[in-house]
Amino acid sequence: MATITEFQRLGIVLMGFGLFFLLFGVLLYFDSVLLAFGNILFLAGLMFLTGFRRMAQFFFQRQKFRGTFFFVGGVSLILCRWPIIGMLVESYGFVLLFRSFFPFVLDLLLSAVNIPFLNTVYSSGSTH
CATH class of the missing domain: 1.10.287 (Helix Hairpins)
Structure with a gap:
């Protein structure tokens, strides 16, 4: 460990x-x-x-530049007191930056919590 x-x-x-x-x-x-x-x-x-x-x-990888730009832009908008637009822009940047981690996190959550409905939906969607 x-x-x-x-x-x-x-x-x-x-x-x-x-x-x-x-x-x-x-x-x-x-x-x-x-x-x-x-x-x-x-x-x-x-x-x-x-x-x-x-x-x-x-954050400064070439393929993640757009996500970094939107994430930092959203933080900047929040600091300029435009919170709703800033959170939307920041959320879009977060999705662009971390989209490669989402399948891993979903697998981890489904293995940690045995929810039959979600397991069947996720397993049927990944086999097609």
Whole structure:
């Protein structure tokens, strides 16, 4: 089992607080201050978790430039107090950046939680 360093633990905590503030900001009708704070904490936590070099290599890959542009543009719009448009742009960038991880996460969730209906839908969709 891999050991987790103190920086990685700090990254996990910062990402958790970032997700909390993002969720709380959305629940409070897109409060731009909470959304901006959540974005900053989430990105700082990601940097502590993966390291600055690996994070920069991920975000600045040639094929992920469009996703990075939309993600950073959405964060910038939120910081400029346009939270709804910023969250839409940021969400589009997030999907573009992390779309290769979605099948893995779905497989992990379906194996962790045995939901018969979802398992049959997902397995019948992948065999065709």
